[in-house]
Amino acid sequence: MSVTLEVTGHVATVTLDRPEVLNAVDLPTEAELQRIWREIESRDDVRAVVLTGAGERAFCAGADLKNTSKLKGMDYWAAARPGGFGGIALRETLDVPVIARVNGLALGGGFEMVLGCDIVVACAEASFGLPEPLVGRLPLDGGMLLLQRQIPYRLAMGMMLTGQRVTAQRALDMGLVNEVVPRTGLDGAVERWVQQVLACAPLSLKAIKQVVRRTGTLAPAEAHRMRLPALVAALQSEDSEEGVLAFQQKRRPQWQGR
Numbered sequence: 001m002s003v004t005l006e007v008t009g010h011v012a013t014v015t016l017d018r019p020e021v022l023n024a025v026d027l028p029t030e031a032e033l034q035r036i037w038r039e040i041e042s043r044d045d046v047r048a049v050v051l052t053g054a055g056e057r058a059f060c061a062g063a064d065l066k067n068t069s070k071l072k073g074m075d076y077w078a079a080a081r082p083g084g085f086g087g088i089a090l091r092e093t094l095d096v097p098v099i100a101r102v103n104g105l106a107l108g109g110g111f112e113m114v115l116g117c118d119i120v121v122a123c124a125e126a127s128f129g130l131p132e133p134l135v136g137r138l139p140l141d142g143g144m145l146l147l148q149r150q151i152p153y154r155l156a157m158g159m160m161l162t163g164q165r166v167t168a169q170r171a172l173d174m175g176l177v178n179e180v181v182p183r184t185g186l187d188g189a190v191e192r193w194v195q196q197v198l199a200c201a202p203l204s205l206k207a208i209k210q211v212v213r214r215t216g217t218l219a220p221a222e223a224h225r226m227r228l229p230a231l232v233a234a235l236q237s238e239d240s241e242e243g244v245l246a247f248q249q250k251r252r253p254q255w256q257g258r
Helices: 027-042 073-078 109-115 143-150 153-160 168-174 183-198 202-215 220-225 229-235 238-248
Strands: 003-008 011-016 048-053 058-060 098-102 105-107 119-123 127-129 165-167 179-181
Touching (some): 048 058, 048 183, 058 098, 058 109, 119 168, 143 153, 229 238
Parallel strands (some): 048 098
Antiparallel strands (some): 003 011
């Protein structure tokens, strides 16, 4: 299987498993990713997602050009790709937090997938880039749209107009990464972030992500007036009462996700 999904203790781990091609995404892998994201969205037991690549060389090197090179640029652009590259770069319907565990190269579509995540933890050897213009292509599935919104304009254009690759430390300095750790500490750092996410009320996190993702282009006052479904559900939830009660009783809250 080119992608694996494992759910343990409210955490779904999605692993690109094509290390022999640097976890590049071919058409069957793209289809499987789409299926996995739909499954996660349909499950009530998943409260956090970790997205990573197999092996130590790459998170994801982008599209498998040996598999997709027969598609002309316009044909590739016109093809249905819900949610952007890998189904995650531009996905609007996945409201649980997604943590990128970047274990190596994150290039092209692989970097677009990282840009679609909420929290990014990278090993020191990781690197990031959008090299599409170097091969006459474009970062169509999220890169051109997301990078300029997540870092300052000059930094974004410097990467996109040269195809340059940046190190994990540089990505941290630019604000693309939350934490950089030695490779030996990568799993521990990701687990720490996961536990911090799980300590929060799941419906609160869904509401926060939904509001942030869907109101980013609105004026604050306009965004404040929106009554998004996840926001309403969180405010009316049993967990909202449990959180306050646990605080008053000086104990850890027991989240039910309802």
